[in-house]
Amino acid sequence: MIKKLAGLIAIAAIVVACTTNAITGRSQFKLLPESQLQQMAVGEYQSFLSSNKVIPATSSNRDAEMVSRVGQRIVNAVTTFFKQNNMAQELEGYQWEIKLVQSNEANAWCMPGGKIVVYTGLLPITQNEAALANVMGHEVSHALFGHTNERMSQAIAAQYGGSILDAFMANKSSAAMRNIFGSAVGMSSQLGILAFGRKQELEADRYGMIWAAMAGYNPEEAIGLWERMQAYAGGGGTPEFLSTHPGPERRIEQLRKYLPEAMKYYRPVSK
Numbered sequence: 001m002i003k004k005l006a007g008l009i010a011i012a013a014i015v016v017a018c019t020t021n022a023i024t025g026r027s028q029f030k031l032l033p034e035s036q037l038q039q040m041a042v043g044e045y046q047s048f049l050s051s052n053k054v055i056p057a058t059s060s061n062r063d064a065e066m067v068s069r070v071g072q073r074i075v076n077a078v079t080t081f082f083k084q085n086n087m088a089q090e091l092e093g094y095q096w097e098i099k100l101v102q103s104n105e106a107n108a109w110c111m112p113g114g115k116i117v118v119y120t121g122l123l124p125i126t127q128n129e130a131a132l133a134n135v136m137g138h139e140v141s142h143a144l145f146g147h148t149n150e151r152m153s154q155a156i157a158a159q160y161g162g163s164i165l166d167a168f169m170a171n172k173s174s175a176a177m178r179n180i181f182g183s184a185v186g187m188s189s190q191l192g193i194l195a196f197g198r199k200q201e202l203e204a205d206r207y208g209m210i211w212a213a214m215a216g217y218n219p220e221e222a223i224g225l226w227e228r229m230q231a232y233a234g235g236g237g238t239p240e241f242l243s244t245h246p247g248p249e250r251r252i253e254q255l256r257k258y259l260p261e262a263m264k265y266y267r268p269v270s271k
């Protein structure tokens with residue numbers, strides 16, 4: 001009986017799985033309730049922090065202080081944008097946190113619900129605060145536009161089926177689900193089990209530039225940033241950001257197309 005019930009819940013979830021994003025206008029396949037995903041994120045975030053070295057954002061560590069400052073400005077920009085578009089309710093479950101962790105990986109991510117982590121290994125590539133703002137804007141966009149949910153839903157539909165979804169609905173985080181979550185968020189710089197969609201990456205680039213501009217950082221820095229990122233990836237590292245793009249030239253070309261739109265939001269701030 002319980003099994004049957006769970007099956008029905010899964011079917012109901014699939015029926016409502018296709019939604020259109022109000023900002024991007026893109027139709028998305030999402031199986032997981034956002035609130036439950038955010039709840040799972042809190043647990044995964046805590047477990048990540050307890051097994052990694054967090055650098056406190058004090059005046060004695062300028063990098064951590066910078067990450068915290070840039071992140072907060074991005075969060076403020078996003079909050080303003082959503083309010084202006086009458087979508088403040090979309091951010092209701094968000095409890096933003098911004099951390100810098102010690103790691104040689106060139107990586108950063110944002111979980112659904114607003115937990116943002118930057119790895120120290122990313123800073124030699126960002127090189128300046130405006131470029132960092134563009135990366136953080138990119139990562140925040142993945143969370144805001146439900147990309148984690150989309151990636152997980154794809155993996156569940158393609159590889160796992162209903163049982164894993166039933167367990168999730170019953171609030172049991174199976175090892176498989178945690179693994180899918182980690183890959184979907186981009187917590188590992190290795191290519192995970194998920195294919196990251198090109199559309200999602202370009203969406204994150206485009207809105208990342210807008211958040212950065214609204215936060216007072218030049219969105220044009222995104223171009224130099226992704227060029228450095230590609231040079232880095234050519235050396236053997238594969239950050240999440242680069243896993244799907246058709247080619248370096250194509251991405252830069254897209255960034256240039258997005259630039260005039262982002263520039264409309266750009267109000268430089270004095271530091």
Ligand SMILES: [Zn+2]
Binds near residue numbers: 138201240241
């Ligand atoms: Zn990305």
